Amino acid sequence: MSTDGGPGRIVLGIETSCDETGVGLVRLEPDGSVRLLADAVASSVEQHARFGGVVPEIASRAHLEAMEPTARRALDEAGIKLSDVDAIAVTAGPGLAGALMVGVSAAKAYAAALGVPLYGVNHLLGHVAVDTLEHGPLPSRCLAMLVSGGHTQLLSVAGVADEVTEIGSTIDDAAGEAYDKVARILDLPYPGGPPIDRMAREGDPNAIAFPRGLTGPRDAKFDFSFSGLKTAVARWVEQAREAGKQLPIADIAASFQEAVADVLTEKAVRAAVELGLDTIVLSGGVAANSRLAGLARERCAEAGITLRVPRPRLCTDNGAMIAAVGAHVLANRVEPSPLGLSANPGMSVDTVVLR
Template sequence: MTIVLGIESSCDETGVGLVRLDGDGRLELLADEVASSVEQHARFGGVVPEVASRAHLEAMVPTMRRAFEVAGLKLSDVDAIAVTSGPGLAGALLVGVSAAKAYALSLGVPLYGANHLAGHVAADTLEHGPLPSPCLALLVSGGHSQLLRVDDLATRITEIGSTIDDAAGEAYDKVARVLGLPYPGGPPIDRAARRGNPRAIAFPRGLTGPRDAEYDFSFSGLKTAVARWVEARERDGEEVPLDDVAASFQEAVADVLTAKAVRAAERFDIGTMVVSGGVAANSRIKALAAERCAAAGITLRVPKPRLCTDNGAMVAALGAHLVAAGVEPSSLDLSATPGLPVSTVSV
């Protein structure tokens, strides 16, 4: 049995997770504690890096203590430590990396600098078990919208497509601001959309023309189209049908994400798709992905909402895969790498 501690601090959540890896490579989640600073950022309409870094400093030790209390373990029980070293906010990453290095040095255990994006994919293995090889991952979060081919979670992840401007989560936040909804924008837009008509407004689908990049995403134009539509209604003194706008916007996002993901799975003959990242908790994205995957004969896997958002459990899970694969641990001069590419699973 191997106990792996995972630490996540790439943005505005301080996450500490503990998993147990058995001799057969199976994972058991022992603890998943998260301290969020989202309320501190809400009045700014987005994450403020300096505020996030300070919040991580204040939350790290209390969150660590809670995780060990929940797991019923002591620090001395830890056999390996994994920490998000990128991508993310530089200052925020440094808090987690510094803490992980201190724990690893004091305990005399191996340290693994882990990729945040690969961690989101690894989170699914805590709920649904090992990933088949290959599988396709649709990663949708506040800062990332990517299609990934996963041949080996510990060593070989290839980007098929990515956003060329705003990520899906960013578009949700900006549209929420236009509609006067709170930050973060994903949950309130999802709730409003359930009451609206998704066909009420024909918002554009970015990068879906015959000459466009087949697997890349663009949500900047959609965000702008929503803003212009709302501005025109307000200028003419007409009421803005908030629920219909939310539903039509959300349908455009879900349509593009799922259509491109299914197309990629079919093109590369991949039979399993994982949808992960914070926006994967969105009800319409999950429903449309399930509908289109079923029609195409693709197995769909979506972690429960708590595992979709940033957390330490996903980092611990990725760390356990690195340990099981015999990947070389990181050195103690490990640093934060804000622009770490997803192809670099560990540093």
């Protein structure tokens, strides 16, 4: 049990769904609030960069090598011992099968050794729960816009450990995936989000009229599509090169980024208004994008909606977000997962704890 001088229960969270090995520690206070104690992350992104995307086998191997040192760093940062931990939470899905197995196996070993409950939780809900570490409890119901390399979704959230309903999702590429593909077209580094964001600051977002997917009157009003946008960028670049023109990289980046941010924020605000929700939580790796966050603030302010965005470090995959989910389900007295828990790469967003 916790012995570091304060009340509450300590939850250790493990995240290995993709290319970050994350171990976080939070404290569930007696009043139900959740406080961040430590957040340690080891990334294998440099090992994937030369391939232009995540290689599952490389990711799994990197998790194996990083798990114990990352856990040790988190415990040291928090100033506690492993024996102080009261519960273990781990990403059980969705994600890469081999990568998930590494985290789940480690979590099962820790839980068995310590004799504490194990919670196999949803990675997607982690991106929502992490905001509570910075901005406190969520309202009774809110809209979450999750934007990352693998997911672009609008969620109606009644509570991290309660009802979560998907109201919109991408039908093809996720926004982050589109960033990676466009970066490759423009010969920019992987992952594509940061370099495109930097280049866009020097460009004109209105220079090129790139399409806004699924925004027609007959289209699904809360779903997303970025495949056509990616193709439009590729064709524009190809035609410019064939004509012997010098590519205006900054303008292309700014115009592409504007198209993504425009669609994401317009649909999110519309969904919140139609559902009568006054708070939007923006999370996921792409939430760190300067234009997306900036335009979301503008449109939320115009609509009288409160926007909550975790700091960039907490937007990307990390163990703290998984520990936060664990703390919320612990507070709600949710039944733990069995020690025979298996990962579920296709875990649906309406599943909070896997059993």
